[in-house]
Amino acid sequence: MSVTQTTPAATRQRLDADRLLALVCVGLPLLGLVLFFLYPMVIVFLRSVTVEGGYGLANYTQVLGSSGFWRATLHSLLMGGATTALSVFLGFIIAHGLHRCAFPGKWLIRGVIILPLLAPSLVQALGLIFLLGRNGVISRALGVEIEIYGFTGLLIANTLYAVPQAVMIIGAALVLLDARVYEAAEVLGASPSRQFRDLTLPAARFGILNAAFVCFTITITDFGNAAVIGGDYSVLATEIYSQVIGQRNFNMGAVVGIMLLLPTVISYAIERQAMKRQQTGQSAGQVLYRPSFAPLRDLIMAALSLLICAAIVAVIGIVVYASFVTLWPYNMSLSTKHYNITLAGGYSSLWMTIVISLMAAAGGTLALFLLGIGLRRMPRAVAQPIQMLAAMPAAVPGMVLGLAYILTFNSTATPLYLLYGTAALIAIINFYHYHTQGFLALMTGFRQLPPALEEAAGSLGAGLRRTAIDIVAPFIAPMLVSVFFFLFMRSMVTLSAVIFLTTPKLSVAAVTIMRLDDAGLTSQAAAFSTCVMAVVCLALLAMKLSMIVMGHRRRPKGAS
Amino acid sequence: MYLTVRDATKTFGTFTALDRVSIEIERGEFVCLLGPSGCGKTTLLRLIAGLAEPDGGEILLEGESLSNLPARKRGFGIVFQSYSLFPNMTVAENIGYGLKIRGTARSEMSQRVSELLDLVKLPHVADNFPGQLSGGQQQRIALARAIAVDPRVLLLDEPLSALDAKVRTELRAEIRHVQRSLGIPTLMVTHDQEEALALADKIICMNHGIVVQAGTPEDLYHRPKTRFVAEFMGISNLLSCDAIRRAFPHLLTMRPEGADDSLVACIRPEQIDVTPAQDGNATVRAISFLGNLRRLEVDSVAGPLVVETHGTNSCREGDCVSLGIAPEACTWLADDIARPMAETPA
Numbered sequence: 001m002s003v004t005q006t007t008p009a010a011t012r013q014r015l016d017a018d019r020l021l022a023l024v025c026v027g028l029p030l031l032g033l034v035l036f037f038l039y040p041m042v043i044v045f046l047r048s049v050t051v052e053g054g055y056g057l058a059n060y061t062q063v064l065g066s067s068g069f070w071r072a073t074l075h076s077l078l079m080g081g082a083t084t085a086l087s088v089f090l091g092f093i094i095a096h097g098l099h100r101c102a103f104p105g106k107w108l109i110r111g112v113i114i115l116p117l118l119a120p121s122l123v124q125a126l127g128l129i130f131l132l133g134r135n136g137v138i139s140r141a142l143g144v145e146i147e148i149y150g151f152t153g154l155l156i157a158n159t160l161y162a163v164p165q166a167v168m169i170i171g172a173a174l175v176l177l178d179a180r181v182y183e184a185a186e187v188l189g190a191s192p193s194r195q196f197r198d199l200t201l202p203a204a205r206f207g208i209l210n211a212a213f214v215c216f217t218i219t220i221t222d223f224g225n226a227a228v229i230g231g232d233y234s235v236l237a238t239e240i241y242s243q244v245i246g247q248r249n250f251n252m253g254a255v256v257g258i259m260l261l262l263p264t265v266i267s268y269a270i271e272r273q274a275m276k277r278q279q280t281g282q283s284a285g286q287v288l289y290r291p292s293f294a295p296l297r298d299l300i301m302a303a304l305s306l307l308i309c310a311a312i313v314a315v316i317g318i319v320v321y322a323s324f325v326t327l328w329p330y331n332m333s334l335s336t337k338h339y340n341i342t343l344a345g346g347y348s349s350l351w352m353t354i355v356i357s358l359m360a361a362a363g364g365t366l367a368l369f370l371l372g373i374g375l376r377r378m379p380r381a382v383a384q385p386i387q388m389l390a391a392m393p394a395a396v397p398g399m400v401l402g403l404a405y406i407l408t409f410n411s412t413a414t415p416l417y418l419l420y421g422t423a424a425l426i427a428i429i430n431f432y433h434y435h436t437q438g439f440l441a442l443m444t445g446f447r448q449l450p451p452a453l454e455e456a457a458g459s460l461g462a463g464l465r466r467t468a469i470d471i472v473a474p475f476i477a478p479m480l481v482s483v484f485f486f487l488f489m490r491s492m493v494t495l496s497a498v499i500f501l502t503t504p505k506l507s508v509a510a511v512t513i514m515r516l517d518d519a520g521l522t523s524q525a526a527a528f529s530t531c532v533m534a535v536v537c538l539a540l541l542a543m544k545l546s547m548i549v550m551g552h553r554r555r556p557k558g559a560s
Numbered sequence: 561m562y563l564t565v566r567d568a569t570k571t572f573g574t575f576t577a578l579d580r581v582s583i584e585i586e587r588g589e590f591v592c593l594l595g596p597s598g599c600g601k602t603t604l605l606r607l608i609a610g611l612a613e614p615d616g617g618e619i620l621l622e623g624e625s626l627s628n629l630p631a632r633k634r635g636f637g638i639v640f641q642s643y644s645l646f647p648n649m650t651v652a653e654n655i656g657y658g659l660k661i662r663g664t665a666r667s668e669m670s671q672r673v674s675e676l677l678d679l680v681k682l683p684h685v686a687d688n689f690p691g692q693l694s695g696g697q698q699q700r701i702a703l704a705r706a707i708a709v710d711p712r713v714l715l716l717d718e719p720l721s722a723l724d725a726k727v728r729t730e731l732r733a734e735i736r737h738v739q740r741s742l743g744i745p746t747l748m749v750t751h752d753q754e755e756a757l758a759l760a761d762k763i764i765c766m767n768h769g770i771v772v773q774a775g776t777p778e779d780l781y782h783r784p785k786t787r788f789v790a791e792f793m794g795i796s797n798l799l800s801c802d803a804i805r806r807a808f809p810h811l812l813t814m815r816p817e818g819a820d821d822s823l824v825a826c827i828r829p830e831q832i833d834v835t836p837a838q839d840g841n842a843t844v845r846a847i848s849f850l851g852n853l854r855r856l857e858v859d860s861v862a863g864p865l866v867v868e869t870h871g872t873n874s875c876r877e878g879d880c881v882s883l884g885i886a887p888e889a890c891t892w893l894a895d896d897i898a899r900p901m902a903e904t905p906a
Binding site: 016018450452453455456457458459460461462463466470471474475477 | 609610611630631632633634635636637638640642644646647648649657658661662702705706709715
C-alpha cells in the first residue's frame with residue numbers, strides 16, 4: 001500500500017530554506033554550463049549550417065569537396081594513430097617499470113612524467129627544433145640534416161607530450177591489481193612471464209584502451225605543436241585556424257570544427273565506458289604489490305624507462321638552456337638578454353595570464369564545489385543529467401570551444417557581447433575547457449565523504465550552509481586545493497582554446513610564445529616558455545606545500 | 561505515548577521497504593528494532609530521524625506531527641554504525657558542535673563537554689582528533705555528541721556492529737547506563753538478538769518491511785508468536801504437530817485450535833532435560849563444549865533436537881538418553897515462514 005500522500009507539510013518542505021539553497025548551489029553552476037558551454041556549442045553548430053539566406057548543408061558540401069580538408073583529416077587521423085601507438089607503447093613500458101619492477105630512482109621518473117604537463121604543448125616543438133632542427137645540437141654534432149618540420153617532428157613532439165598521460169592512466173590500472181593475486185599465482189606455480197601474460201596484461205587492458213583514446217584525443221586536438229613544428233603537414237586543428245584567422249571564414253571554420261568534434265566525441269564516449277569497466281575491478285583493503293628485484297627484467301626496464309624520460313627532459317631542458325644562450329648556435333656563451341622581451345607586448349601577457357588563471361581557478365573551484373554540494377541534495381533523476389552535462393566539455397577540442405566562443409561572444413546580438421575582449425571571458429573559457437577533469441576529480445572527493453557525516457551534522461541542527469562550511473569543505477579540502485591548482489596550471493599553459501579570444505590588447509602567455517616563434521625570435525620564445533614553466537612549477541610547489549600543511553593539521557601534536 | 565509512528569510506508573522503486581508500520585515509544589523507554597538485513601529497520605529509523613521522507617503515514621512526537629520538520633529541527637540525537645565523527649574537528653569540537661549551532665556560550669559549552677567526556681569515561685581525549693582514537697572510543701564520543709544537545713529522542717543505528725566482541729559488550733553496558741541515568745527515549749536498530757535482549761525494554765521484531773512481533777525481551781524469547789521470531793531469537797527446536805504427537809504426546813494438551821500445518825511447536829534447547837538411560841529412545845550424536853554450557857545434538861523420535869545443559873551432565877557422544885520436557889516449556893506458534901515471502905516481492 002504505497003499511496004503517495006502529498007500532505008501540506010510536504011509542500012511546505014519544498015520551500016524550506018535549505019532546499020532553496022541547494023537549488024541555488026546547483027542552479028548557478030548549471031546556468032554557467034548552459035551559457036558558456038551548451039549555448040556556444042549550439043551556435044557553432046548553427047553557424048556551420050548557415051548559408052547565404054538561411055540554413056543549409058552547402059558549407060559541408062564545400063568542405064567535404066575540398067582536397068585540403070581531406071588532406072588535413074587524413075593527416076590528423078594518421079598523426080593521431082601513430083602518436084597513440086607510440087605513446088601507449090612507451091607509456092606502458094614506463095608504467096610497468098614503475099609499478100611492476102624494482103629499481104632505484106623511480107622518484108626521478110615520477111618527476112619527469114609531470115614535466116610536459118607544466119609547459120604549453122608547443123614547448124615540445126620548440127625543444128625539438130633546438131635539438132634536431134637545422135641548427136639543433138644533435139644535428140650539428142652528428143652532422144646529419146633531419147627534416148624536423150612535418151610528420152616526423154610533429155610525431156615526436158606529440159608523443160613526448162602524450163606519453164606522461166599514458167603512463168598515468170596505465171599506471172593507475174596496474175596499481176589496482178592486488179599483490180595477493182600475484183602471490184596466489186606464484187603459489188600455484190605460474191612463472192613470471194605467465195604472471196605477466198595472465199595477470200598484468202588483462203588488468204592493464206582497460207587502462208591501455210583508455211590511455212589510447214586519451215592520447216588520440218589530445219593529439220588530434222592539439223594546436224601548439226602542430227603550429228610550431230607541423231610545417232606543411234596540415235592537420236584539422238591548423239586547418240580551423242587558417243580558415244578562421246587566415247581567411248576570416250567563420251562558417252567554414254565551424255564546419256571543420258564540427259568535423260573535428262566527431263572523432264573526439266566518439267573517442268571520449270568509449271574512454272568513459274572503458275573507465276567504468278576498469279573501476280569495477282577495484283576492491284577495498286587491497287594490498288599494494290611490491291616487486292622484488294629480478295636483474296634481467298629490471299635492468300632492461302630501468303634502462304628503457306630512463307631513456308624515454310631522458311628524451312622528455314632533453315626536449316624541455318634544451319628550451320631552458322637555449323633561452324640563456326647568447327646567439328644560438330653561433331655564440332653559445334650564456335646571457336639573459338633574451339629575457340628582455342619587448343615585442344608582442346613583453347611580459348604583460350604573462351602577468352595577465354597569471355591573473356586569468358587565478359580567476360579561472362578560484363571561480364571554477366567555487367562553482368564546482370557548489371555544484372557538488374547541490375547535487376548531493378538532488379534526486380537521482382535530476383542529478384544524473386546534470387552530471388552528464390558536467391562531464392561533456394572534455395569531449396570538445398579547445399579549438400572548437402574557442403571558435404564557439406568567438407562566434408557567440410563577438411556577436412552584438414546578445415548582452416553577452418560585453419564579455420568579449422575581457423580577461424574574464426578567457427578565464428571562463430579556460431574553466432569550461434577543463435570543466436570535466438575538475439568536476440570528476442571533485443566528485444571523487446565527494447564520494448569519499450560518508451553520508452553519515454552530513455546526516456550527523458543535520459541531526460545536530462546544522463543547515464546546508466553550516467554543513468557545507470563546517471563539515472564538507474574541510475573534508476574535501478585536499479581535493480579542492482588540487483582542483484584549484486589543476487585549473488590554475490592548465491590555464492597558464494593552454495593555447496588551443498584561447499587562441500581565438502586574444503586581441504592585440506589582451507594576450508596570454510602561450511599565444512605570446514607562438515607569436516615570438518612566428519616572428520623568428522625562437523630564443524625569446526624559449527625565454528618566455530621558461531618563465532611560464534617557472535610560474536607553473538611554483539604553483540605545483542605551492543600545491544604540494546599546502547597538501548603537507550593540511551596533512552599536518554589533521555594529525556596534530558600528541559599521541560599517534 | 562511519547563513517539564508514535566503510524567502506518568509508515570516507504571518504497572524504493574518496486575521494493576517495499578516499509579509496509580504500513582506502526583510503533584510506539586514511551587517516555588524513557590529503550591526500544592530495539594530487531595531484524596535481519598533488509599527488513600526495513602534502518603529505513604524506519606531514518607524516517608523518524610527525518611533523513612528520509614515517508615511515502616505515507618505519519619510520525620508524531622508528543623502528539624505533534626513531525627512531517628514538516630527537517631532533520632536539523634527535530635532535536636534528535638543520532639549515532640551511526642560508522643562512528644561518523646567530523647574528522648576535521650577535535651573531540652571537544654565534535655561534542656560541542658550541536659551546542660555551537662544552538663549558540664551556547666563558550667564557557668557553558670566547555671563545561672558541558674567535560675561533563676559528557678566524564679560520562680562516557682574518556683576525560684582525557686578532548687584535544688585529540690577522531691583519527692587518533694580507537695573504534696570503541698570514537699563511538700563513545702559519537703554517543704556523547706548525540707546526547708550533548710539533550711535530544712528529545714536518541715536514535716542508534718547499529719552503533720556496536722563495527723566493534724570487536726569485547727568492546728561491544730563494554731559499550732553495550734555503557735549505553736544502557738547512560739540511557740537509564742538520563743532517561744532519554746531511545747530507539748536502537750540492531751540485527752543482533754543478544755544485543756536487543758540485553759538492552760531493550762521493548763523489542764520490535766521486523767521482517768520484510770512489517771512488524772512481526774513487539775514486546776518485552778522475555779515475551780519475544782519465551783513466547784514467540786511466529787516461526788520467524790522463534791528462529792531469529794536464539795536457537796530453538798521447531799517441531800511439527802506430527803513430530804510432537806509421535807514423540808511428546810503430553811505436550812499436545814496446550815495445543816491451540818488450528819490445522820496441523822499452520823502450527824509449530826517451539827522448545828528452547830535449555831528447556832529439555834537429558835538423562836542418560838540404557839532404554840532411552842534418543843541418542844547423543846555430537847557435543848560442543850561452549851565453556852559455561854554444553855550443546856548436544858540429539859537424534860530423537862521427533863527428529864534431530866538441540867539441547868543445552870549447564871554444569872554436571874556426563875553424557876558422551878553415542879550415549880542413549882531419555883528426554884524430558886515440561887508442558888509449559890512448549891510454545892505453540894504460527895508457522896508463518898512462507899507467508900511474508902509470498903506477499904512481498906524481493
